[in-house]
Amino acid sequence: ALAPGVDPKSLDISVMEGGLTIKGEKLGLAQVSAEAYHRNERAAGRFVRTVELPLAVDAGKVSADYRNGLLLVTLPKAESARPRQVPITVR
Numbered sequence: 001a002l003a004p005g006v007d008p009k010s011l012d013i014s015v016m017e018g019g020l021t022i023k024g025e026k027l028g029l030a031q032v033s034a035e036a037y038h039r040n041e042r043a044a045g046r047f048v049r050t051v052e053l054p055l056a057v058d059a060g061k062v063s064a065d066y067r068n069g070l071l072l073v074t075l076p077k078a079e080s081a082r083p084r085q086v087p088i089t090v091r
């Protein structure tokens with residue numbers, strides 16, 4: 001997730017059955033003159049994003065890293081969601 005300008009300490013990540021929720025707060029720009037930028041499309045303030053997960057995840061192994069304005073959340077599949085090999089009985 002892109003999270004430039006977000007204080008990593010303000011981020012709250014939660015995993016529930018079928019979804020991932022990221023909450024946080026982006027601080028506003030310091031006083032910058034209008035000549036410093038043409039357009040600012042990233043609003044300041046609190047935000048909440050929820051993403052549906054297509055498979056079950058192992059909530060105990062979820063990890064998150066924040067580096068250079070990028071939040072990387074790793075969601076390992078739960079054992080129940082992993083494919084398993086089925087033996088073939090020949091008769």
